[in-house]
Amino acid sequence: MTPHVILRIISKFLIPLIALFAFYVQFHGDFGPGGGFQAGVILAASVILYALIFGLDAAKKAIPPSWVRIGMSLGVLLYGGTGVVTWMLGGEFLNYSVLIDGYPAKGQHYGIIAVELGVLLAVASVMLAIFYAFGSRQPDLSDEDW
Amino acid sequence: MASTILLDIGFMAMLVVVAFAIVRLRSLFAIVMLQGVYSLVSAAWFVSLDAVDVAFTEAAVGAGVSTVLMLAAMLLADRESRPVPLGRQIGPLLIVVFAGLAMFYAIGDMPAYGDAHSPANSYVGNDYLDRTAEEIHIPNVVTAVLASYRGYDTFGEAVVVFAAGLGVLLLLGLNGNAGRWRAKPNGVRISKQAAPAARKRPLPADAPQPAPAPAAASPTRRTKKPTAKTKKGGSS
Numbered sequence: 001m002t003p004h005v006i007l008r009i010i011s012k013f014l015i016p017l018i019a020l021f022a023f024y025v026q027f028h029g030d031f032g033p034g035g036g037f038q039a040g041v042i043l044a045a046s047v048i049l050y051a052l053i054f055g056l057d058a059a060k061k062a063i064p065p066s067w068v069r070i071g072m073s074l075g076v077l078l079y080g081g082t083g084v085v086t087w088m089l090g091g092e093f094l095n096y097s098v099l100i101d102g103y104p105a106k107g108q109h110y111g112i113i114a115v116e117l118g119v120l121l122a123v124a125s126v127m128l129a130i131f132y133a134f135g136s137r138q139p140d141l142s143d144e145d146w
Numbered sequence: 147m148a149s150t151i152l153l154d155i156g157f158m159a160m161l162v163v164v165a166f167a168i169v170r171l172r173s174l175f176a177i178v179m180l181q182g183v184y185s186l187v188s189a190a191w192f193v194s195l196d197a198v199d200v201a202f203t204e205a206a207v208g209a210g211v212s213t214v215l216m217l218a219a220m221l222l223a224d225r226e227s228r229p230v231p232l233g234r235q236i237g238p239l240l241i242v243v244f245a246g247l248a249m250f251y252a253i254g255d256m257p258a259y260g261d262a263h264s265p266a267n268s269y270v271g272n273d274y275l276d277r278t279a280e281e282i283h284i285p286n287v288v289t290a291v292l293a294s295y296r297g298y299d300t301f302g303e304a305v306v307v308f309a310a311g312l313g314v315l316l317l318l319g320l321n322g323n324a325g326r327w328r329a330k331p332n333g334v335r336i337s338k339q340a341a342p343a344a345r346k347r348p349l350p351a352d353a354p355q356p357a358p359a360p361a362a363a364s365p366t367r368r369t370k371k372p373t374a375k376t377k378k379g380g381s382s
Contacts, residue, residue, distance in 0.1 A: 025202075030284040033198040035292060037303075041206040048214050065320035076308045079301055094297035097281075105283040112284070112293040115300070122304050126311030127211050133318035134218035 004053065011053045018046035026120055030112065036119025043120070044127035056135050065132055068125045075122025082114045150194060157191035172227050174220045182213035199288045 026039035051059035083094040091098035096111020098104075164184045171177050185208025192201035257264030278290040292300050 029289050030286055032286060033202050033288070035199075035289050038199075038202045038206050041203075041211050045206065045210045045214075048211065052214070060321075068320060069315070072308055072311050076304050079304050083297075083301070094294075094301065096294060096297075105281065108282040108290075108294055109284065112282070112289065115293050115297065116289075119300065119304050122308055122311075126307050129311045129320060130215055130314050131211075131218065132320045133314045134215060134222070136321050137222055137318065 008053055011049055015046050015050055018049065019043060022046065022124075026116065027113075029116060030109070036116035037123050039116075040120045040123030040125075041127060043124040044131070047128055048131050051131070051135065056132070060132070063128060065129075068128045068132065071121050071125030072129060075118045075120070075125060078118030078121065079115050080118075082111060082118070086111070153194045154191065157187055157194065160187050161191070172229070174223070174225055174227055175217075177227075178213060178216045178220055181216065182209045185209040185212070 022039045022042035025034035025042060026036060029035035029039070047059055047063050050062065082096070086095050086098055087093055089098040094111070094115075096108045096115075099107035099110050161184060164180055164187065168177050168180050168184070171180070185204055189201045189205035189209060192198075192204055257266075261267070274291050274295060275287055278284065278287045282290045282294055284290055
């Protein structure tokens, strides 16, 4: 698969930047626009771009389907688990203020970070799962088939 | 201010044009691409409306991922849509006209554009704006509302996304081998990277041979009685 040299070179350069931007969106979500959902989608988009350019098998080698399966459950578990932890610490479900004793605002910070991380994992994994599921059902197309 | 209004109207006009193009086109590939364009224009419009977070999501989800997913789904179907006979277009047209008229009728109840006393700008919305600074100490109120004040809703959304992924996983499988793709023709259980339909017809001679199982990868089990409990996803 030698054609598309320009696409391959450019995307090789762009994909790390896209992934990096996803993490920026994730961790800067408290200060600017963004958050777990957007970051997850962007992260998934970087892998999907890789799959589009280098083929699905290469993408599956980079991010194995088993990771995707684990990631999507882990994300929801992290979100729900944060709620359970706040529960155990004596607060209501998902009331992050109790996470750090005496500093409710700080607890909110940590809670939001944990929860957004869960959303990131869940969304990125599910997007990839859907892409893998649909993408695996057809053979690789040659350029003329479009 | 006036220039922003012009911008908004321009974006809306573009949306209408793209929507009509989508309706008129027959090539599904072009339609999928135009849907991406539609999302991108919407995202630009949301930016002009100062809804940056929504624009962000629209650009990433609508223009990015969903275009690719629609493309992947389209490749499993036809490339062209058949024209619908005129007789069957009347019913949908009536429904659309009726719904459109109902919406125009409802416009009278909507708050004016930028109204400071609209329901969205009073009551609980103001509360969030006032209290985020002292309760959560983060500048982005949207994140505070999403993750903290409305944490239950976001949890529900995460679960919905998870359920969507789970549904696709159960129906199709991550490797396209869920359900009947893991059937065992000729007594050999097929559990491979791609669905049988996706591969060039499996050789019949392939079946009785002792599979040269390469260690852990793609375990083509040939046991007489496979356990009833099939593991999901198959080969790792």
